[in-house]
Amino acid sequence: MSARRAEPYRIxxxxxxxxxxxxxxxxxxxxAGYNTFLLRSKDVYIDLLTDSGTSAMSDNQWAGMMLGDEAxxxxxxxxxxxxxxxxxxGYPYVVPTHQGRGAEHLISQILIRPGDYIPGNMYxxxxxxxxxxxxxxxxxxxxxxxxxPANPHPFKGNVDLAKLQELIDRVGPERIPYxxxxxxxxxxxxQPVSLENMRATYELCKRYGIRVICDATRCAENAxxxxxxxxxxxxxxxxxxxxxxxxxxxxxxxSGKKDALVNIGGFLATREFEVYQKATQLVVLFEGMPSxxxxxxxxxxxxxxxxxxxxxxxxxxxxxxxxxxxxxxxLQAGVPIVQPVGGHAVFLDARAFLPHVEQATYPAxxxxxxxxxxxxxxxxxxxxxxxxxxxxGSEYFPRLxxxxxxxxxxxxxxxxxxxxxxxxxxxxRRREEIQGLRMTYEPPTLRFFTARFEPLGGMLSQA
Numbered sequence: 001m002s003a004r005r006a007e008p009y010r011i012x013x014x015x016x017x018x019x020x021x022x023x024x025x026x027x028x029x030x031x032a033g034y035n036t037f038l039l040r041s042k043d044v045y046i047d048l049l050t051d052s053g054t055s056a057m058s059d060n061q062w063a064g065m066m067l068g069d070e071a072x073x074x075x076x077x078x079x080x081x082x083x084x085x086x087x088x089x090g091y092p093y094v095v096p097t098h099q100g101r102g103a104e105h106l107i108s109q110i111l112i113r114p115g116d117y118i119p120g121n122m123y124x125x126x127x128x129x130x131x132x133x134x135x136x137x138x139x140x141x142x143x144x145x146x147x148x149p150a151n152p153h154p155f156k157g158n159v160d161l162a163k164l165q166e167l168i169d170r171v172g173p174e175r176i177p178y179x180x181x182x183x184x185x186x187x188x189x190x191q192p193v194s195l196e197n198m199r200a201t202y203e204l205c206k207r208y209g210i211r212v213i214c215d216a217t218r219c220a221e222n223a224x225x226x227x228x229x230x231x232x233x234x235x236x237x238x239x240x241x242x243x244x245x246x247x248x249x250x251x252x253x254x255s256g257k258k259d260a261l262v263n264i265g266g267f268l269a270t271r272e273f274e275v276y277q278k279a280t281q282l283v284v285l286f287e288g289m290p291s292x293x294x295x296x297x298x299x300x301x302x303x304x305x306x307x308x309x310x311x312x313x314x315x316x317x318x319x320x321x322x323x324x325x326x327x328x329x330x331l332q333a334g335v336p337i338v339q340p341v342g343g344h345a346v347f348l349d350a351r352a353f354l355p356h357v358e359q360a361t362y363p364a365x366x367x368x369x370x371x372x373x374x375x376x377x378x379x380x381x382x383x384x385x386x387x388x389x390x391x392x393g394s395e396y397f398p399r400l401x402x403x404x405x406x407x408x409x410x411x412x413x414x415x416x417x418x419x420x421x422x423x424x425x426x427x428x429r430r431r432e433e434i435q436g437l438r439m440t441y442e443p444p445t446l447r448f449f450t451a452r453f454e455p456l457g458g459m460l461s462q463a
Contacts (some may be wrong), residue, residue, distance in 0.1 A: 033452025045376030053257035055409035068298025077297040080304040091269035093276035096293030100255025103268035111177040120180035155194040157185035173208035182215040183222040190342020192225035202248035214252040221343030239311040261306035329421035345406040361436025375423035
C-alpha cells in the first residue's frame, strides 16, 4: 500500500465559504441567466470556475508585497521580476502587463498584419480574439488525438508537423508571423506538449524563418508532465526541463495568475530586442510604463517570488496529483471525462454525459448550471458557447464539449474534491433530468463571459 500524500503546506488563515440551500441556488442561477460566470462569488460553495488569479499566495509572497516600490518608473520590483524571468525562462527582455491577455494584445499588434495566418496547437478564446482583431486567421495544427476526449495519448497538446507543413506550403512562410504554442493546451483538457515535439516544431519553424511564441501560462505543469511521462526526463528537475522548453521558443506571453501563483499580473518576454522595443512603446498606450505595465510594484514582487515557487518539484507533484485525485474518482464511477487527466482541471465530457442534449442547445452550459444547482460547485463551460461563431455567423460546434472543473492552487483540500466528486457522480446517475438551454442574450465577442440562457425543460426549468 502506497503512503498517502498530504498538502505540502500548513494553513495560517481561513476564509469562510457559503453553504447554501438548493432553494437559494435555484434563485441565484436563475438570476445569473444560467451562466456560472454571472453568479456572485458569495453564493458559491466550492469555486472551480478558474485557476486564474484564485490561487493562495505563500507567506514569502505576502512578505514581498510589503516591499512594494510604487515608483512610476524604475521600480526595484520590476528588476526582481526581470531577474526571475531570466533565471527561470531564459528570456533577456521582459515587459510586464496587467495579465496574460495584455501580453496577447501586444504581441498580436506587433507581429500580425491583415491577411496573416497564425497556426496554433488548438485555439484559446482570448488568444484567438486578439489574433483576429489584428487581422489574422487562426489555424489549428494540434494532433488529431487532442480532439478525442477518450484518447489516452500522453502528449495530446503536440503540434501536428504535417499539418503545419501543409499550411506553410499553402500560404507561404511570409504570411505566418509566428506559431502560437500553448503549454499546456487548456481547450484540450490541460494536455501537455512533449519536449521532443517542441524541439521538432522549433526546428521546422526555424527552417522557414517563422517565430515560435509560447503561451506559457501553465508551463510549469507542462514541465511536470514531461518529467513524469517522457522517456529520459525522470531524473531532471522541473526547473531544468522548463528552461529547455523555453529554449525552443522565441518569446512568450504569460498570465502570472496561473502557474506564478498571484492574483493579478502577466508579462511578455522575448529574445528579440526589436520586438521588445515595440512592446515598450505599445505598453505605454494600453497598460502603463514599461517598468510596471499596469501593475503595482507589490504585485510584481509577488509574481517574481511566485515564479521561483512554481517550479518546486514537491509542490508540482502535489498540485498535479490533487487534480488527478478528483479525476480518478469520477473515472471509477463511470463519469466520462477528458483523458488523461490534465494539469489544472478535470474536464467533464458533456456530449457523452448528456447524449440526449443536442449540441445546439449547449449541453456543457446546461451541465455547469445543473452542477451549481445540485451542490453550489461552480465550474465553467468549455464547448459551443466558448467557441463562439465563425466569420459567417454560424456556430463552430467543436468536437470537444466540456465542463471545466478548475482547481485553484493551494486553496482547497482533498475533502473539497470529495464533495465535488459526489455531486458530479450524483448528477451523472440522474443525467436524464438535465435538458438543454436556449440563449437569450449574446454579446458580439467572447460570449461565454456574459451570455444569458433559459432552460428548455428538465431539472433546470424548476430553477
